[in-house]
Amino acid sequence: MTTATLDKRPPLAPLPWGRWSLRSGALIYLGSMLIIPLLVILHDDLRAGLGEFWHAVTLPIAWHALLLTLWTSALMAAINAVMGTLTAYVLVRYDFPGKPLLNAVVDLPLAIPTLVTGVMLVVLFGPQQALGAWLSQRLGINIIFAPPGIILALLFITFPFVVRAIQPVLQDLDREPEAAAATLGAGGWTTFRRVILPALSVPILSGTLLSFARGIGEFGAIVIVAGNIPFQTQTAAVYVLGEIESSDQLGASAMSVVLLAIAFGLIVLVGLLQRRSARRTS
């Protein structure tokens, strides 16, 4: 393997020790940053035994937190899939005044600390603020310290994920099939559904899965917006914090491993999706 690459480009190959020190430097760095921490928490959980682990996760308070996390993130991801696709479509296909500004605003959430996002939503919708008070008194809608706040915060944070996944693919999309569909009499919606949407399925799906994964782990914005009310607004990450603070190691470890497993599963899924689509195009 090494000799083959050396033969192919002899002038570039640096001294073997240089190669090996670079590689081992990278591997030691990744190993100590990623792999040791992951093994430690798994070890901590397995020591307690699977029965104890299951018991800790299915405690009513933990189970409620986990379900709340899952459904709010899923609803957010669904909204994000639709609005992200629409935004990317409008940004790529239409010209209108203010388009560069809109394009820049899409990146805004990447540059704002999530805790600050939470503060922003509290300033806008908090019960002591004008808009928040009006919404809750006139319409009976509570946003802060309630699930809608969680969903809004997650939508804000993950907005760029789907848009930026779709944009480059839509930009490079061959327009011939669309023109053909239109000539054959297909309407705008039919063309979109039958021609454009299938071509965008991989970026839409991977952007949506990534925003779902991000939503499940989010903490900073949620703890500000939703507070920490057990059985009402306590999400899984906030629950872990409570267990750490009350020194319940089993409870914290069990929920941490569930969150880790979901994150890991989703990242692997996105990786497989992208590799399959890369193979299909090449």
Added chain:
Amino acid sequence: MRLLSSATITTQPPVAQRMRWLLIGIVVAYVAILILAPVGALIVGAFSHGVGALLATLRDPDAQAAFSLTLQISLITVAVHTIFGTVVAWVLVRHRFRGRRWLNALIDLPFAISPVVVGYIILLLFGAQGLFAPLTDALNIQVAFAVPGMVLATLFVTLPLMIREVAPLLQSLDQEPEHAAATLGASAWRTFWRVTFPALRWGIFYGVALTFARALGEFGAVLVVGGDIQGSTETAPLYIFRALDNRNDSAAFSVALVLGLLSLTLVFGIERLRKRARV
């Protein structure tokens, strides 16, 4: 005939024209409500108690200590990731070894792991009964509930940013100039500095901005590891959290505004410079 058919495609019927403005309207309204309204609210909120209150908060020694700690942690994080992130990207793109794909997939994991879990893992490693506790005790270093632990937490959370900026650039880089430099007798190091680095430069700068912005705002992991000890492990986000808890809204909003502006300026500033450099 050809002209005619292409004309029918490009000039849209009035229905499509109306559809197009409807779609643009929906997107603009969505972005305005979801993103611009909260941003505007924070700006108004921070100034609602007057500019004096904002300045008073920024002169508060606790707030200044928090900002200074945040900057220190962020600078260390950026320095480490600039060097090691570039090395990792290089090894992942240019080297071939078993397990490379797996490693490549693992790098995105910090994007998805909850920061609270990250903090908890570091406590498990370095806490009183932690795996590395004998080592840190022997060296007499405090990691958990101290700044070194907070640096580790921030490093973990920001790990993918630099690598994911540099790796794609390296992947699409034409290797001919490097071969030419090497044939002309340049050492590997010299080739990197004179040929490869200039091509990667803006990717690295943008990675620095993203890493810095993310490090400035890190909250969950730092809260768990640092324990929010006022005056010693309190960063700017932790200051905001405590101010909100104490119902000191004006202090919380002011620090949040400054923190948000800082990372915004950083990310958008670098992006502007990068665009100008390309033109």
